Amino acid sequence: MTAPISAEVIAKLRALRKIQKVSAQQLSDRMTELGYPVARTVIANLENGRRTEVSIDHVVIAAQSLGTTVMALLNEPVECPQCKGEPPAGFTCNTCGAGETR
Template sequence: MRVEPRNPPGPAARNARCNIQRLREERRFSYAELSNRLTLAGHPIPGYQLGRLEAGDRRIDVDDLAALASVLGVTPGELLEPPAECDNCHGTPPAGFICAQCGTTPVSARVTL
């Protein structure tokens, strides 16, 4: 039985999780390979922790995000973007709705910093 965390991941964390998994698979990196590359980049994350991260059982901190983006060849912002390949909303849910599958919010509801 899985216990829901006290501070569950929000939409940005879900987007990052989906994008990390997609990019890792596109590059044909195993968890061990990605872990080795992160270690060489100076931010080691064990392979089993990468699996937990992708499953949503481990939170992604800012340092993780920066290191993963660097090793995967994207910007941290790209990891936070909604996954356009979502079969449910295709990255653009209707106004007023949040995609139940990927957690994406409508563009008009996103906060820019």
């Protein structure tokens, strides 16, 4: 089981990535350029719940790669321009992925 804070941070990183239309491979490439080599599969496994622990190093570099900060991830909601974080019941937002079940 993923710890609640880890799950929230992973979900916010995923939402930011989707909102910015950044693929998992592009995020992997950006993180590698910043000195933190990470495979696309690691990002996919985190986002799909197959991997439940995320290092602070990963979070810091992923945040930088997506133009945000760790403090923003912890303290601010991710505002999807399409659904505002609340897609209609039973639906998944195509922009941020909110409402998706795992």
